[in-house]
Amino acid sequence: MRAAVIVFPGSNCDRDMAVALRAAGADVQMVWHKDASLPEGIDLVAVPGGFSFGDYLRCGAIAAQSPICQAVVGHAARGGYVLGVCNGFQVLTETGLLPGALMRNANLKFICKTTDLKVETSASAFTEGYNAGDTVGFPVAHHDGNYTVDDATLAELRGEDRIAFTYGDNPNGSVADIAGVLSENRRVLGMMPHPERAVDNGHGGTDGQALFRGLIGQFATA
Amino acid sequence: MKARVYVMLKNGVLDPQGEAVRHALGSLGFDGVEGVRQGKVIELDLADGTSEALIEQMCEKLLANTVIESYRIEVL
Numbered sequence: 001m002r003a004a005v006i007v008f009p010g011s012n013c014d015r016d017m018a019v020a021l022r023a024a025g026a027d028v029q030m031v032w033h034k035d036a037s038l039p040e041g042i043d044l045v046a047v048p049g050g051f052s053f054g055d056y057l058r059c060g061a062i063a064a065q066s067p068i069c070q071a072v073v074g075h076a077a078r079g080g081y082v083l084g085v086c087n088g089f090q091v092l093t094e095t096g097l098l099p100g101a102l103m104r105n106a107n108l109k110f111i112c113k114t115t116d117l118k119v120e121t122s123a124s125a126f127t128e129g130y131n132a133g134d135t136v137g138f139p140v141a142h143h144d145g146n147y148t149v150d151d152a153t154l155a156e157l158r159g160e161d162r163i164a165f166t167y168g169d170n171p172n173g174s175v176a177d178i179a180g181v182l183s184e185n186r187r188v189l190g191m192m193p194h195p196e197r198a199v200d201n202g203h204g205g206t207d208g209q210a211l212f213r214g215l216i217g218q219f220a221t222a
Numbered sequence: 223m224k225a226r227v228y229v230m231l232k233n234g235v236l237d238p239q240g241e242a243v244r245h246a247l248g249s250l251g252f253d254g255v256e257g258v259r260q261g262k263v264i265e266l267d268l269a270d271g272t273s274e275a276l277i278e279q280m281c282e283k284l285l286a287n288t289v290i291e292s293y294r295i296e297v298l
Binding site for chain 1: 235238239242253283284285287289290
């Protein structure tokens, strides 16, 4: 499985993401934001966490307009897989690949801790390594993770089983405790918590491994 | 020419920063502040003759996130 990790000025989880993907068996290339196209044969694009462009204007807003993001949108439109974590999730909402928006945390604090998440659906390449209802521990580290979406879209997300993860103890005020959502074709996942920071015993937990293994497993059997 | 774009959170979208400012005003002894909404002002220096329609495109594409924000353009 071939994966690309996008690097923006201000990305800071790009190498962690590459390490997690490689550990799960992916062939990983780093791709600079000014590139207008993805390397050939890419199966998965990972948009990492960080503070792209200093979070100027809005988190992810400038990154979403960078040349590579047009290619990422094209990749998703062709049915390619995309994983956006933290700032990557913010970028994906800004590109319109995922609904909703991430606002300032309700308590205005930067939150950095491991959170318990509930796996809401196992029906996606990202979550098939879990059972719906499982509790997993992933770290969060964000100031703007307060997921907001209008009632009609929330009903749609629920009706289509597109809420991937919810917080056990909502740290940021997100609507319906939402921590991660899937696209309509279930191949784009955006989430605020960091699965790539939970793949090694040294991280204090390995609950994230199943996400990467599940994703890469798609291509082993294909 | 110049234009000013006002970007505000839409009505109904909770504004935690505005709320914090409201609390702070209250604790400074300013009574009767019933609500505070915080937004952004963006000033644009534009080539003469730039149409308002073009500024609107700038707002839709980048300056505002219309999922949560509304905007108002003022040509100066």
